[in-house]
Amino acid sequence: MRIACFDCFSGISGDMILGALLHAGVDPQAWRAALDQLQVPGYDIAISTVKKQGISAVSVEVKLHEADTGHGRHLSDIAEILERSQLPEKVRHRALAVFTRLANAEAKIHATTPEAIHFHEVGAVDAIVDIVGACIGLEMLGVEKVYCSPLPYNSGWVECAHGQMPVPAPATLELLSGFTLRFDPRNEELITPTGAAILAEFVERDAQGHVLGFPPLRLLNVGYGAGRRDTEQPNLLRLCLAEELTPADLERAGHTL
Template identity: 45%
Template structure:
């Protein structure tokens, strides 16, 4: 049995999760190979080592050619279903976007197929999600656990106006997870929350296990 444990002690965003998985040993070329299957143009992805307080971490740097492009849920589904992604990466990616769409649909009182993604529909967010799913498929853990999640507090500006933190989409996605505030600002994003929710078999404390690798992702 191979256990993957996420410890979001400083929250989680899409690029943080991706950085942590790379830091734990997933080759960047594995992620690039999956992203090459997407109909996105002018993107690049690199990783670099940074210092975050007392910790060394991996930061993922994504650059995209498109500007101010947003997509609705149907656009994302079509993109993923018609792309030559490896089947398990496609399945994980579709599940992650479905979690996001259902959360947004409930919050805004509309059907999932009517959900229009703003930040989450941009190429960089698509790359974060599909890249993380490709990394998870490379690791192939038999069981995944996510520990208590730091959420931050306060408010954040969005296309829907000022929102409380954690954002309503985050609280919907992470229903049943263990959350705590830990300071001001947005620590957990909807994208990060959806990746963790889709990947996790359970939210809780780390069971006893022999450590093989660890990774830190910087936002």
């Protein structure tokens, strides 16, 4: 079974996920062609190879033709964009599920309903591309299960549509229910709402909703997605593409669980 394991040593964001998927083997031309079926105008995608502390990675940047703040875009608007697209049903379903998680998290924080939520930053074109692009990339790689490492929990402040918010942003933290968190001393946003929502939708969980750690696996390929900031530590997301091993596989290899 093909699995994707996200090693989030420097956090996670939508664009870092896209870069890691492309670096791990997603064909850029086929991926762009699939995104074109979204039929959302007004943007270009810049894909480049960069280095962070000497480690080669892929950077993905969505460049808007005009500023798009996303004000006034609701969950129903996102659903309409996805429904009228030519994307496969599975991709549309998973992308809408990610946005629904975002709406539910925001609604809980602001004591309102998901339908009343204005998506602000996460409703902008670049976030739509990040979320749909991630769903497309995972599908192209044939990924059946997703796992992630413990996530960094730190402090600081981030500017958003509602003003300054503590890091992690309240909606981000709401999305991380069930995840294992580890303290990180860095004073900057390491996990974005988009990155958290994508993980929350895809990761494997136990019966209690706790996010599972990496299983025994056979490594197939590794991809690195670059964050935009240059930091003291490599601002990268590592994706391990692998085959999940069964007890029978381990027994044949001379190991037991």
